[in-house]
Every structure is written in structure tokens, then in C-alpha cells.
Amino acid sequence: MEFWVNQTFNGISYAALLFLLGGGLTLIFGVMKIVNIAHGSFYLVGGYLGVALFAATGNFYLALVGSALAVAAGGVVLERVFLRAVEGDDLRQMLLTMGIALFVQDACLLVWGGDPFSLRGPAYFAQSVKLGGFTFPILRLFMIAAAGVLFVVLWWFEEKTRAGAMVRAAIDNAEMTEALGINVPILKMAVFGLGAFLAGVAGVVGSAFMGIYPGLDFEILPYAFVVVIVGGMGSLSGAFVAALVLGLLDNFGKALFPEISYFTLFAPMAIVLAFRPTGLFGRA
Amino acid sequence: MDVAATRAPMRLVTGLAVALAILAGLAPVLPSYVVILMTEGLIYAIAAASLDLLLGFAGLPSLGHSAFFAVGAYTTAILVTRHQASFGAALAASVALAAIVSAAIALLVLRATGIYFMMITLAVALCAWGLAYRWVSLTGGDTGIVGIPRPRVPWVGLASGTLSFYYTVLALFVGCLALYLLLIWSPFGKTLVGIRDSESRMRVLGYNVFLHKAVALVIAGAFAGLAGSLYAYYNGFVGPSTVDLAHSMQFVLMVIVGGPGTLVGPLIGAFAITFLEKMVSVFTERWVMVLAAAYVVTALWAPRGMLGLLRAAR
Numbered sequence: 300m301e302f303w304v305n306q307t308f309n310g311i312s313y314a315a316l317l318f319l320l321g322g323g324l325t326l327i328f329g330v331m332k333i334v335n336i337a338h339g340s341f342y343l344v345g346g347y348l349g350v351a352l353f354a355a356t357g358n359f360y361l362a363l364v365g366s367a368l369a370v371a372a373g374g375v376v377l378e379r380v381f382l383r384a385v386e387g388d389d390l391r392q393m394l395l396t397m398g399i400a401l402f403v404q405d406a407c408l409l410v411w412g413g414d415p416f417s418l419r420g421p422a423y424f425a426q427s428v429k430l431g432g433f434t435f436p437i438l439r440l441f442m443i444a445a446a447g448v449l450f451v452v453l454w455w456f457e458e459k460t461r462a463g464a465m466v467r468a469a470i471d472n473a474e475m476t477e478a479l480g481i482n483v484p485i486l487k488m489a490v491f492g493l494g495a496f497l498a499g500v501a502g503v504v505g506s507a508f509m510g511i512y513p514g515l516d517f518e519i520l521p522y523a524f525v526v527v528i529v530g531g532m533g534s535l536s537g538a539f540v541a542a543l544v545l546g547l548l549d550n551f552g553k554a555l556f557p558e559i560s561y562f563t564l565f566a567p568m569a570i571v572l573a574f575r576p577t578g579l580f581g582r583a
Numbered sequence: 584m585d586v587a588a589t590r591a592p593m594r595l596v597t598g599l600a601v602a603l604a605i606l607a608g609l610a611p612v613l614p615s616y617v618v619i620l621m622t623e624g625l626i627y628a629i630a631a632a633s634l635d636l637l638l639g640f641a642g643l644p645s646l647g648h649s650a651f652f653a654v655g656a657y658t659t660a661i662l663v664t665r666h667q668a669s670f671g672a673a674l675a676a677s678v679a680l681a682a683i684v685s686a687a688i689a690l691l692v693l694r695a696t697g698i699y700f701m702m703i704t705l706a707v708a709l710c711a712w713g714l715a716y717r718w719v720s721l722t723g724g725d726t727g728i729v730g731i732p733r734p735r736v737p738w739v740g741l742a743s744g745t746l747s748f749y750y751t752v753l754a755l756f757v758g759c760l761a762l763y764l765l766l767i768w769s770p771f772g773k774t775l776v777g778i779r780d781s782e783s784r785m786r787v788l789g790y791n792v793f794l795h796k797a798v799a800l801v802i803a804g805a806f807a808g809l810a811g812s813l814y815a816y817y818n819g820f821v822g823p824s825t826v827d828l829a830h831s832m833q834f835v836l837m838v839i840v841g842g843p844g845t846l847v848g849p850l851i852g853a854f855a856i857t858f859l860e861k862m863v864s865v866f867t868e869r870w871v872m873v874l875a876a877a878y879v880v881t882a883l884w885a886p887r888g889m890l891g892l893l894r895a896a897r
Contacts, residue, residue: 334646334701336828384883389698390644391882394839397832398878405871517828521709528706532699565710569691572703576694 304433306554307547312439314546315446316505320519321526321538322453323497329470329533330490333382333389337396338523339516340403341495345370345502346511347407350416359420359507367499374495378488400516408513415512424507442504449497450539457535466490470533522549525564529571531581540579592768595847599760607753615745620861622749624854625756626813631837631849632763633806638835639844640767641799642779644697647704648834650688650711651681651804653826655811657715660728660821670734674812681808682801689800693793696782708831715823727822734816752813759806763846766802775799832878840881842890851889 324338345366352362377399385391419425424438457463468476469486477483505511505519526545530537545567552563571578606625610618630652637643655677662668662676692703715722722728736751766772777785778792786792815821824830837856842848856877863873885892 328702332698334698334705336705336832381879381883385886388886389701390638390835390839391886393646393701394832394836394878394882397836398875398882401829401871401875401878405869405875520828521706521713524702524706524709528703532702562714564713565707568706568710572691572694 301433302554306550308433308435308439310547310550311543312442312508312546313550314542314544315442316501316508317522317526317546318446318450318539318542319497319501319504320523321530321542322450322535323494323501324523325527325530325533325535325538326453326490326497327494328527330466330473331378331382331487332473333396334393335396335494336393336520337377337400337403338494338498339518339520340400341370341374341498342502342505342519343407343511343516344373344403345499346418346506346515347411347416347502348499349503349506350418350511353418353420359418359424362418363500363503366503367496370499370502371492371496375488375492377495378491382491383484404513404516407516411513413513415510416506417510418503418507420507438507442508445500445504446542449500450535453535521564525568527578529567529578531578534578534580537578537580592764596764599847603753603757603760607750610746610749610753618745618749620858621854622745622752622817624857625749625752626810626817627834627837627853627857628850629756629759629813630807630810631834631841631853632759632846633803633810634834635838635843635846635849636763636766636775636803636806637799638838639846639849640772640779641775641796643796643799644701644835645692645704645800645803646701646831646835647688647692647706647708647711648803648807649826649831650708651685651807652811652814652830652834653711653715653821654681654684654804655808656815656821656825657722657728657811658808659812659815660731661721663731663815664728670736670816673734674809677808677812677815678805679808681811682805685804685807686797686801688804689797693796693800705831708826709828712823712826712828715826723822725823727820727824729820731815731819731821748817752817755809755813759809760850763806767846771795771798829874836878836881838888839886840877840888842888845888845890848888848890855889 320338320342323341324335327333327335327338348366348369349362352365353359356362381395381399382392385395420438424436424441427434427436428440429435455463457466465476465481465486468479468481469483469490473483476486502511522545526538526541529545530539530541545564548563548567575581606621610621613621630648634645634648637645637648658677658680659668659673662673668676688707692700692707695703716724718724733748734751736747774785774790774795777788778790778795782792811825814825833856837852838849839852840848840855841850841852859873859877860870864870867873881888887894
């Protein structure tokens with residue numbers, strides 16, 4: 300019993316991280332239709348900045364927001380200066396994000412060196428809550444809460460606000476949306492910034508959860524992409540469900556079949572692609 | 584058929600023959616580290632040209648080509664180190680397994696097109712990296728598989744010397760190149776180009792688009808498996824880095840730097856990137872920065888590659 304409760308809880312808290320990561324990527328894909336290889340770089344920079352800001356200010360929440368905003372600003376600049384220049388050509392945009400990802404990887408190595416960092420966060424992150432005989436670490440509870448709140452806010456934004464309707468319109472048909480007089484270029488820039496913001500949040504939370512080190516940007520990318528593909532490319536709710544499924548599968552996979560646990564990432568994707576090529580919540 | 588169209592293949596074959604003669608003739612007088620680099624360039628050229636069949640000719644922008652390269656490399660590494668397989672057997676098994684895996688992957692990825700196809704093939708390559716990394720009992724995990732000896736080639740004996748291994752790879756390269764040329768000049772190759780240019784038109788004309796794409800993926804996967812097998816012999820070591828993101832993208836970069844859809848371009852691209860890496864590494868530790876710049880410059884200013892630039896300059 301304790302095993303199942305603990306593993307489920309761990310799986311859900313891991314899913315929270317996956318949602319922050321994949322949610323941003325799916326938003327960016329939905330509106331911009333690009334393969335954003337630099338998404339892992341947003342995570343990496345977010346994590347390193349979070350560690351630095353926390354060391355400087357001692358305030359975790361300040362570090363979280365400050366770092367995520369900085370990453371978002373970086374994303375906006377990236378979109379304006381580089382991606383805009385090659386708009387409409389999938390391969391060129393992909394090559395650009397790859398170049399940027401390599402640049403960021405090497406730059407981070409130059410600035411922060413090869414040693415791993417960990418963000419300790421406020422003292423109560425190390426404590427845990429006891430409930431009905433089970434213990435729940437506060438850091439993990441915080442991760443779940445942060446992902447949950449962000450999902451609800453983003454869902455409300457996308458489904459209930461005017462700007463969200465514009466985003467949905469741009470996901471379905473950017474050309475037609477533009478013809479209706481909506482400023483799609485600005486929309487794309489904003490969504491790219493928002494996606495980068497979410498990845499930055501994931502980076503800060505992730506560095507408190509499992510540390511941050513060179514190469515992590517490419518290591519977490521498989522998870523981000525599989526969340527997006529399983530959920531349905533461009534669907535926020537899809538990313539949420541896919542993150543939950545993959546977080547739980549990954550956690551139980553690691554606990555029960557450590558040897559082939561990576562199949563828990565590949566297998567769900569293969570199954571979804573075989574039976575529902577557009578993903579769980581995707582629309583063709 | 585007009586005169587220019589019949590003359591172009593002749594010029595191409597003459598050009599390639601001259602280039603191959605130079606590659607074969609120069610090797611004995613060059614320093615051995617250059618010959619080693621040329622061997623690596625040839626291996627990558629086989630892989631890059633096979634990706635060009637997909638990316639340039641069939642219009643299938645696969646970002647997961649390293650997965651099949653890795654299947655070939657790991658198959659050879661495992662068979663040679665654990666089962667003492669011969670060169671021919673390891674090569675054949677690598678090609679066959681890579682073809683089988685790419686047939687299975689083709690069924691999964693071919694329902695998607697364009698940007699969706701790119702996303703999914705990239706995810707497949709990323710998962711392949713994860714498997715190489717975590718499936719420790721099969722792949723050796725992070726430490727990989729070490730100590731792959733140079734192959735024993737029929738009529739040559741042990742190709743342990745730099746030159747004999749180089750000529751072995753060169754011979755296989757010539758064979759691959761001949762097959763590539765036959766393929767792109769065949770009705771099958773012309774059909775792929777037709778599908779690239781307009782899928783709906785080819786479908787209306789009665790072509791089985793799905794089957795053509797699937798066969799193209801299998802053929803390209805088999806050639807990538809062959810290149811991977813040679814890479815295992817060349818490198819003596821196979822690890823997760825064979826299939827990591829940087830390696831996957833490097834094939835795409837080689838194709839585009841040279842010129843997609845030209846076959847010759849990717850060969851040049853493979854040599855250019857291979858030599859660039861080694862030369863830059865002599866002067867600076869920041870090879871990754873230079874590589875990053877290569878991606879950005881290619882994306883911004885040379886999307887049709889060097890051959891595209893040449894054509895535009897004319």
C-alpha cells in the first residue's frame with residue numbers, strides 16, 4: 300500500500316514538471332508550427348538563473364518569477380530576431396533552434412562550468428507533511444500546486460478570454476486569423492514568450508527537484524516532445540493528461556522495471572501514434 | 584527528353600569518377616591522420632546521402648535518421664564483441680536490422696506529414712537515445728561497447744592499417760553511390776520526386792504514395808545501418824553519443840550544408856563538417872560554438888546549401 304501511494308504521489312509530482320515543460324512546447328508548436336529544439340535550453344537557462352538569483356536574494360519565489368521572466372524575454376528576442384527571419388520554412392526554423400540550443404549549451408558551460416548545481420529553496424521545502432500515515436514532501440506538493448495553478452490559469456486564458464480565442468484561432472488557421480484583422484505576428488511573439496516562461500518555471504522548479512547540470516537541456520527534451528505528441532500537438536489539455544500518464548508510467552516503470560524503463564516513454568508514443576496519430580486531444 | 588537532361592547525368596558521373604579517382608589516388612601520399620578523417624568523411628557521406636533520399640528527393644524531412652545509424656552501429660558492436668561475427672555477417676545483419684526497424688518506424692510516422700512528421704521523427708530519435716542510454720544489458724549504457732576490432736576483409740585480410748581500412752570503406756562507398764544513382768534515376772526515384780512536389784497529384788495518377796514513402800524510408804534506413812556498422816568498426820566504440828541529438832541533427836546539417844536534393848551536395852557536406860570539426864578543434868575548445876554558428880548561418884543564408892549558392896551565383 301505504502302509503495303503504491305508513494306509511487307503515485309511521486310509520479311504525479313514528476314508529471315507536474317513534465318507539464319510545465321511540455322505545456323510550453325505544445326503552446327509554441329500550436330501557434331507557430333515549429334520544431335523548437337531550443338526548448339530544453341529555456342529549461343537549462345531558467346534553472347541556472349534560478350540558482351543564481353536564489354543565491355543572490357535568498358528568496359525562492361523572487362528567483363522563480365525573475366528567472367522565468369528573464370527566459371521569457373530571451374524567448375521573445377529569439378522569436379523577433381531569428382525565427383521571424385525564416386518564417387514559413389520548417390527546416391530552416393528547426394536548424395535555427397538547433398543552432399541556438401548548441402550555443403546556449405556551450406555558453407552555459409562557459410559561465411557555470413561543468414559542476415552540477417542544486418537549488419535548495421526555502422527551508423520548509425526539505426520538510427514533509429504527514430497525512431494518514433503517509434508522508435508528502437513539501438517540495439513535491441509545491442510542484443504539483445504550481446503546475447495545477449498554471450494549468451487552470453492557462454486553460455481559463457485559452458478558453459474564456461478574448462486573447463485566448465485569438466490564440467485558438469491562430470492554432471487552427473493562422474492565415475485566416477490574420478485575414479480577420481488579428482495581429483498574428485504579435486500573437487506568435489507573445490505565445491513564444493509564454494512557452495519560454497513556462498520552461499523557465501520548469502527549470503527553476505526542476506533544479507530544486509533534481510538539480511541542474513550541463514547536458515540536461517538535451518536530456519529532458521525527449522520527455523517534452525513525447526508529452527506534446529501523446530497529448531496532441533498544440534493542445535494544452537492534451538499536454539496535461541499526457542504529462543500525468545507519462546509521469547506515472549515513468550515512475551512505476553523505473554520502480555518496477557528499471558532496465559527497460561525508457562520504453563515507458565517510447566511505448567505510449569508508439570501506441571498513441573498507431574491508433575490516434577493526432578494524439579489524445581489533437582485535431583487533424 | 585532534351586539534350587541538357589541527358590547530358591547532366593553524364594557530367595555527374597564523370598565528375599564523381601574524377602572525385603573518386605582523386606580520393607583513391609591521393610590516400611597513399613597523404614599523412615595518415617588525413618586518411619583517417621577521409622574514412623570518417625566517407626562513412627558520414629553514405630549516411631548523409633541516404634538521408635538526402637528522404638529529405639531532398641522524397642520530401643520527407645526525417646530528423647530521426649541517427650536512430651537507424653545507431654541500430655547498425657550497435658548491431659555490429661554487439662555481434663563483433665560478443666559473438667565474434669565476421670565482417671560480412673556483421674554488415675549484413677546491421678543492414679537487415681536497420682531496414683526492419685525503419686519499416687516498423689515507417690508505419691508509425693508516415694501518417695503524419697510536414698512539420699508533424701518532423702516532430703515525430705525527432706521524438707523517435709530522442710527515444711532511441713534514451714534506450715541506448717538506459718538499456719544497459721544490451722547497449723552497455725553510458726559506457727557503451729568498447730574494443731571493436733577492425734574488420735577482416737575477404738582477399739585483403741585484416742584491414743587494421745589506416746590505408747587498408749580506408750580502401751575497404753571507399754569500396755563500399757562506391758557501391759552505395761552507384762546504388763544511390765540508380766535509385767534516383769529509376770522510375771521509383773522519379774516517383775518520389777513527384778510525391779515531394781505534389782502528393783495529391785501523384786495519388787490521383789494512381790501511385791501508391793504511402794508504399795513509395797515507406798519503401799524510401801526502409802531503403803534509407805538500410806543505408807544508414809550500413810554507415811552505422813562501418814562507423815562502429817571505424818570508431819572502435821559505440822555509445823549513446825552515436826544517437827544523441829547533436830549527432831542526429833548533424834546528418835540533417837550535412838545534407839542542407841551541401842544542398843538537399845542533389846545527392847552530391849550531402850557528400851560534400853559530410854566531408855565539410857567532418858573536416859571542419861577536426862580543424863576547429865585544433866585551435867579552440869569551443870567547437871560547439873562553431874557548430875552552432877554553422878547551423879544559424881546555414882538556416883539564415885544558405886537554405887539550399889553550397890550547391891544552391893553556386894547555382895544562384897551563376
